[in-house]
Every structure is written in structure tokens, then in C-alpha cells.
Amino acid sequence: MPVNEAIFRSAEMTMIQLYIPTEISRESIYSLGSLGLVEFRDLNKNVNQFQRSFVNEIRKLDNVERQYRLLIKEMEAHGIVPPETLVEDYELSHKNTVSTSQLDEICSNAQLLEDRVTQLSDAAEDLLKKQMDLKQYQQVLSATDKYFPGEVTRDLIELDDDQEQALLEARGDRDSNFITGVIPREKIPILEKILWRVLRGNLLFKTTEIEQKMYDQKAKEFVDKNSFVIFSHGEMILSRVRKICESLDADLYQVSSDSKSRQGQQVQINEQLTDITNVLENTNLTLTTELRVISSEIDDWTKCVKLEKSVYEIMNKCHYDLGRKCLIGEGWVPTDDIPTIQNTLEECSTQFSTDEDSTFPIIMNTVNTTRTPPTYHKTNKFTAAFQAMCDSYGIATYREVNAALPTAATFPFLFAIMFGDLGHGFIMFLAASFLVLNERKIGRMKRDEIFDMAYSGRYILLLMGLFSMYTGFLYNDVFSISMTFFKSGWAWPSSWKEGESIEAHQVDTYLIGLDPAWHGAENTLLFANSYKMKLSILMGFIHMSYSYVFSLVNAIHFHSMINIVGNFIPGFIFMHGIFGYLTICIIYKWCVDWVAIGKPAPSLLNMLINMFLAPGQVDEELYAGQAGVQVFLLVAALICVPCLLLIKPLWFKHQESKKYESLALSTEAAAASGDDENNLLSNLDLGDDEEHEEETFGDVMIHQVIHTIEFCLNCVSHTASYLRLWALSLAHAQLSQVLWSMTLGSSFSFSGLGGSVFVFLMFGMWFILTVCILVVMEGTSAMLHALRLHWVESMSKFFEGEGVPYTPYSFGSILDTPAQ
Structure with a gap:
């Protein structure tokens, strides 16, 4: 099978x-x-x-x-x-x-x-706290030593000579005359200010920075700390000082004022610190x-x-x-x-x-059920990215035409029309080729979000680069420089006078693409404007036309003849009678040699405007019988508007009348046979299926009015929207030309060793700016515009997007989902 x-x-x-x-x-x-x-x-x-x-x-x-x-x-x-x-x-x-x-x-x-890891972790944390406590105690003892035997320098807190002398005399008599401890360094200024205001300057405050960071139990991290000594009078004042220090997360330690006692404390602390450090190292190792x-x-x-x-x-x-x-x-x-x-x-x-x-x-x-099945499109590594692109706009209705299939060809091509440059497309093609050729290796790597997006869309980037190389070949643009791939079809006159303007004459037809002679002409921008503007209208009409035909394919598949008669046929005539006629006129105008016949080329824009404002009147005739054809097409388009508006609601009204008549006949037959309404309803299948809300005539009429107005207006706005193909193509070409002339192009005028160095530097600058601005930024802009043309201008012609995604129970998708 x-x-x-x-x-x-x-x-x-x-x-x-x-x-x-x-x-x-x-x-x-x-x-x-x-x-x-x-x-x-x-x-x-x-x-x-x-x-x-x-x-x-x-x-x-x-x-x-x-x-x-x-x-x-x-x-x-x-x-x-x-x-x-x-x-x-x-x-x-x-x-x-x-x-x-x-x-x-x-x-x-x-x-x-x-239990085991928690036990070891808690033990290690307790040992670390004890180790940090002993280290702080050690630092306090070392810092306090210098205040008792030697001179005490004046601190920022200014005391008069009598107060300081009294404090220094009293410090060795009783341990209660001073307080020692460790406090986070950032809280030293706060402690000084509070003590100054509370004790009104009756204290001596000394601090020493601890070089090694200490563990803060409250912050659960290592922070910078200072050891401090505070001298003051009276147990009540010292008790108040202790409370202030503790409120600022200071750790207080008892230090003896006697030198021998302090030495004994240091020996004892050093022994305890050595033992705890050994135990902590063993615990952490385990x-x-x-x-x-x-x-x-x-x-x-x-x-x-x-x-x-x-x-x-x-x-x-x-x-x-x-x-x-x-x-x-x-x-x-x-x-x-x-x-x-x-x-x-x-x-x-x-x-x-x-x-x-x-x-x-x-x-x-x-x-067997009347429930609507989920939508499932089987994809491979090539089509998956295009499918994801369309699914992000909406999930297709069950069994309707999948928008991702044509998007795989049209999306990179419309992008390439805006990004047409053989060199820039080649850079993008190389980058995408690297991702494609190394997809197995990269697929097994851990990727960040942006790189994963590029990797997931590697085949989109590959086609975008390939199509850009093709359109760049047609535009004859290679980093804004033209290439003479074939013999030019234009020739300059054999003689001319210095200072006078000269005109080239056409001797042949360039084989394919844009003739390189246009790149040196004064009217090149005027020619490119006209050419690319008309080309964008043609591409847009073709894109919308085949998209609109998909609505016919959907109607045939779902056996909806009313959608064919009431929507597709009048809509097709309306769109092609106006904008299809415009595209034919564009092609016909290109095919006529207006210089050879000695007539001015008529303006198509004025022709389209006069087609509506002055039917039957043609100022500059494009072809014979033009006035009659335009009046016929205009009348046909106007007739299609009430057809779009009324055919489907009137058909629905007729169907509802037939349904009510058949229901009345069934009720009469049931009453004649002795069955009541309850028995009739009991014979219906009321299984566990979806309840579909029935539409009324008013619902259908409102929907069709909205559809008619939206379709007629969108035919105009969507066609004009494709002019972005022209605008972005010209903008990309002009920006590329400006970048070349301001960097690498201007560097060739220098000679010698300095000129070579300057060319080398300018090449690096030109290449970096080309990749960052013209390839990445301009490429992203063109990609977003191409995405909009598919989501809005194309998919709105046939895409319903009322489906439910198929989400099977799969271990692969479960394991890919990050843990909560």
C-alpha cells in the first residue's frame, strides 16, 4: 500500500x-x-x-x-x-x-x-559556617593586637584629647570597655553614623579591612568584611552598642585585653581552624x-x-x-x-x-464520529521549516490545501526579487550550505535560541541564497557591480565632441538579464524603477491568482458547489477583469517597440484610473478597440459584486426553506402514525459527538457582506502591497552601491604601499558591513516582507486556518519539552 x-x-x-x-x-x-x-x-x-x-x-x-x-x-x-x-x-x-x-x-x-546528599551538604555548610566564624575570630584577634601595645591613630570620628586619653587609659583595665567584631564592609559608614549620633561622639571606632572574602550566613555568599574595635564607657552604653552592631548583621567576638590571654586565644583558634578545615575538605571531597x-x-x-x-x-x-x-x-x-x-x-x-x-x-x-479530526501534515527535514512557517499563522482546516507546499517555492523566490544580488546571495548560500552539510554534527550540539532558529530554517536559507543568486544574475548585480556575462546590445557612437552628452543606440538584444550598459547610463534609475515596478505587479498578480485557484480546489474537494458559484466565479471575474487586464496591458506594452512606430508609450496608471472615472474614454490608445474592452470588463466586474453578496445567502435561504418543509412533513407523518415528538427524537443518534452550532440566515448574510467588502478592497490593497518587491529591490541595490563607493571603491584611487594597506583595511570594513548590514539586516527585512506577502496577500485567498493541530502522544516530543 x-x-x-x-x-x-x-x-x-x-x-x-x-x-x-x-x-x-x-x-x-x-x-x-x-x-x-x-x-x-x-x-x-x-x-x-x-x-x-x-x-x-x-x-x-x-x-x-x-x-x-x-x-x-x-x-x-x-x-x-x-x-x-x-x-x-x-x-x-x-x-x-x-x-x-x-x-x-x-x-x-x-x-x-x-538523604545522603542532603546530609553531606548540610554538614559541609555547617562546617563552612564554623570555619568562617573561626577565621573571622582569627582576623579580629590579629587586628586587635595592634590597638593595645602600640599607638592608636585618630579615626574619622573626632574626639577631643581628654575623651581619647580616658578611653586609651581604660582599655587595658577591663574587657568591658571595648567591643570587637566583624561586619560587612558596605555597612561600615552606616555603623559609624549611627554610633556617632547615639553616643554623641563618646567613643573610639577603629576598623581594619579583611583581605580574604568571608562567608555571609544571611546572604549565603562570600562578601568583603571589616574587623572593628569600639571603645566606650559604661556597660549600659556598650550593651546599646552591641545591639546596634547586631542589627547591622555584625558578628561580635570576646577578646581579652591581656596580651598573654590573646595569644592563648589565637593558639586555640588556630588549632580548631585546622581541625575543621581538614574535616570540611574531606566532607566536600566525599x-x-x-x-x-x-x-x-x-x-x-x-x-x-x-x-x-x-x-x-x-x-x-x-x-x-x-x-x-x-x-x-x-x-x-x-x-x-x-x-x-x-x-x-x-x-x-x-x-x-x-x-x-x-x-x-x-x-x-x-x-465513526462527526468530530472534526486534527490536522496532520507529514513532513521531512526539508519541508518541516516551511510547514512551521505556515502553522505559526494558523493551522489548516482538516483536509484543506496545505499552504506550505507552494510556499516552499514562492517564499524564497519573492525574497530573492527583493534581495537580488549574486554576491550577497552567494554569501547566504555558503552559510546555509555549511549548516546543511554539517546538520548531523550541529543537530547533536546544544544551541542557543537564535542559532537554533537559523539551523531549523537552514533549507529556507539555502533556497533564499540560491534564488537570490539567480535574480542577481538577472539584475546583473554582483556586490552592486555589473558583469558583462554576454555581449552588450547597446553601442556608443564612434565619435563625439568633448563635453557633450552622448546617447547609445541598440544594435542587438542582450541574451539574458539586464544589459550591463544600463549601469553606466544617466537614466538607469528611471529604467530600473519602471521595470521593477511593473515586474512586482506581474509577480503579485500571478501569486494571488494561483492562490485564489486553491479555493476552487478546496470547494471541489469538499463538494461545495455554492462556494464555486457564489464565491469563486464572481471573485475570479472581478479580480481578473481589472488587475488581470492590467497585467496583460503591461506585457503588451513591453512587446511593442514604441520608438519604431513613432508613438509615445501610454501611461498605464492613467489608463487604469480613467477606466473607472471615465468609462469609454481613452486619451492615449494602447491597442485598437480599447475603450469597448474596458467598458465590458468594468461592467462585468460591477455585476460580480452583487453576485458575491447575494448568491450564497439566497441559496442558504432556499435550503433552509426546504429543510423546514421536510421537517413539517416528517412531523405530520409521525403524528399520523401515532408517534409523538419524543419518540421521533429518541431515534436520532445522540452520541458523544461535537455539537455544531447551526448558522442562521442573518449569520450567513453578515459573513457574506464582510467577505464581499474585504475581497473587493483587498484586490486593490493586496496588488499595491506587492510594490514592496520593487521598493526593497531598489533600496537594496542603492544601499549596496553606496557602501561600495564609500569603502572599497574609493580606496582604489590610492597607490603605493600606503594605498595597498588602505585597500586591505577598506576591504575588511566593506566585507564586515556587507555581511552585517546588507546580508543579515537587509536579508531579515526582505524575509519579513516576503512572509507578510504569503500570510496576508496569498493565504487570505484560500486559507481558512480553523484546524486543530495533531499532537500525538510521543516520547520524542515529551523529552524535548523542558522540565518545569
């Missing part, structure tokens, strides 16, 4: 119903998750999440995930980066489900690991060793628990039969993949049978 690629339309979907024996329900769901083809429906929508069957299992796994997050956080704190297993590698190495006993073992091991062992497997454990949790979440969407012997589930699957699902379930049933003679049969039935 050939596989339907589901590119032009979304894949056909079928709703299936599964009856899975309870004994193998978990293993069966795991197998379907590995397959990734079933989008399960929630059959327990009316049941609270906390009252479902597998809440306890999910809570247990939630707790395991929390424990793993704690372990990973500890690893990060110790500079350990756990190796990450790629999704595809994990799926290849973990094909089979984890047994219930293994899952219980995983949960118990996670608890043991959490903790780091265990974390390194855990880090090698933590990613696999996390993925395993994540998948097991997802299995129970899917099982919570299913419900049991009355005897709880069977788990019942429903879901959408691609019709072409039903045999694959059946084979997978049969293998699962056989694998987990208890003996050779007995198996657990899994029953799968297809269900």
Missing part, C-alpha cells in the same frame, strides 16, 4: 477505540508512546484531576523529579555539569518499558540519594565524588521518570470498565498508520503474556 505523504492535504485521520487488559495497560501505553502515532482523547473531562485512578503514582514520580532537580542543583553548585543524552540516543537505548519493581527501586534510590558518580546517570534517570509519568497521565485520560478488567481509551491516528499500531499492540500483547498458551488480547476498533 503506498504511503500518503500528506503534503498537498493533511493526512486522513481515524478515531480508534482501544480495549487494553489491566495487566498490560501500562506496557501498552508505553509502546504507543514509543510509536508516537496516537493522540489520546481525555475521556474523564468531568473527573477532577485529583480523583483520577493514577494520581498517587503521578505524585510519587513528581517527588522523584523534585529529588533529581535537587541533585542537579547541588551539582551546579559544585561546578559539575551532568552529561546530557540526546533524545534519539535515549530512545534507541531504552526501547523497553521499565518494570514496576524497577520503578519502585528508582523511587527508593532517589530517596536514599537525596560529596563531590558522590555527585560525580550520580551525574553520569542523572539525565537518563530524569528522562526515564519523565516518560513513566507521562504514561500514567495518559492512563488517567482513559477509564475502566465496570469490573476494572479493561482500560478503555480513544484517540486519533493517521489512517495509513493503523496497521503499524495493530502490529505494535500485537507484539506488546505477546511479549507480556504469562505463558505460551495464554495472551492478553488488545482490541482496537475504528469509531
